[in-house]
Amino acid sequence: MAAGVDGERARAAVMAGRMRSAVLLGLRICVSVGMLAYLVLQFGGAEGERRLFSLDIWGFASATVIIGAQLVLTAVRWAMIMKRSGIPTRFGHTLRILFISNWFNQVLPSMVGGDAVRVWLLSRAGVNWRLAGKTVIIDRVVALVAILTLIALTFPVFWSLSGHAGARTTMALLLGCGVAGLGTLLVLDLVPRRLHRSAPVALMAALARAIRAVLFDPVSGPGLVALAVAIHVLTVVAVLVLVESAGASLAPIAALAFVPPVILLSAVPISIGSWGVREGAMIASLSLVGIEPSLALAISIQIGLAFLANGLVGGVLWLMEPGRAKVPRTGSAG
Numbered sequence: 332m333a334a335g336v337d338g339e340r341a342r343a344a345v346m347a348g349r350m351r352s353a354v355l356l357g358l359r360i361c362v363s364v365g366m367l368a369y370l371v372l373q374f375g376g377a378e379g380e381r382r383l384f385s386l387d388i389w390g391f392a393s394a395t396v397i398i399g400a401q402l403v404l405t406a407v408r409w410a411m412i413m414k415r416s417g418i419p420t421r422f423g424h425t426l427r428i429l430f431i432s433n434w435f436n437q438v439l440p441s442m443v444g445g446d447a448v449r450v451w452l453l454s455r456a457g458v459n460w461r462l463a464g465k466t467v468i469i470d471r472v473v474a475l476v477a478i479l480t481l482i483a484l485t486f487p488v489f490w491s492l493s494g495h496a497g498a499r500t501t502m503a504l505l506l507g508c509g510v511a512g513l514g515t516l517l518v519l520d521l522v523p524r525r526l527h528r529s530a531p532v533a534l535m536a537a538l539a540r541a542i543r544a545v546l547f548d549p550v551s552g553p554g555l556v557a558l559a560v561a562i563h564v565l566t567v568v569a570v571l572v573l574v575e576s577a578g579a580s581l582a583p584i585a586a587l588a589f590v591p592p593v594i595l596l597s598a599v600p601i602s603i604g605s606w607g608v609r610e611g612a613m614i615a616s617l618s619l620v621g622i623e624p625s626l627a628l629a630i631s632i633q634i635g636l637a638f639l640a641n642g643l644v645g646g647v648l649w650l651m652e653p654g655r656a657k658v659p660r661t662g663s664a665g
Contacts (some may be wrong), residue, residue: 386576428449432449434643
């Protein structure tokens, strides 16, 4: 009887989890569709359609290649972290996993789904899943450190060019919250020892120590952060290419100060593949330096399509992946 009750409870928990995942997915789809619809109606119009449908094919192709180069450098960064963590890996295998996870990043509600696939594929290669998960989290934290560093370094430029008190205050708060959150993550192991009896607290404490060991390593730490900064700068370059291909003008130093906040906000997991959030942030940010909202919207959509084009490569690789039907559910992640 007890076994039957436990089984019913387990099935009920699974059903509740699936229902919660479905609701979250529906909400995130609504966010993406709703925000895109609003932005298109508000800032699109005939001019927006003209800018989007008359895009320069070579400019878009160049942006797509640049985004692809990002994935290659991200694979290098992750391979460096795995090597630092004692995981032997071939770069070709690492790159393949990155492209496949990027496909899932485009079709799942947040980056967490793609990261779960990274962990799963790495564990299939014989790596302990906890260790695999740790390398993925460290990789994400390094990317966060890099974007916050880039925003902090270019903040004086943002301050001088924005000319808008509200934008300056918002950016200062965004940077402050990001630094505070990162700092909290790095010192989670300093909580009172008695709290370490809790498994979640012990896990987070161990993770904080692992992140610090990588970031503060005098040999690998600076190189990883510099590489991560270069990856973010490639997004800035892709935006510059699209602006120029549209016949507009944006100073590189302005792009370097006003695009990174868009990258940071796009990582907020409230939409599908960042659609809607990225476009809203791009319009708000680039309009401060004279880029028309319709052009900013078109550029952001093209950036999204460039990510999607590279994601399709990962989709093809996924179709070629043996045993893909056994992939764990990731819809509830994030």
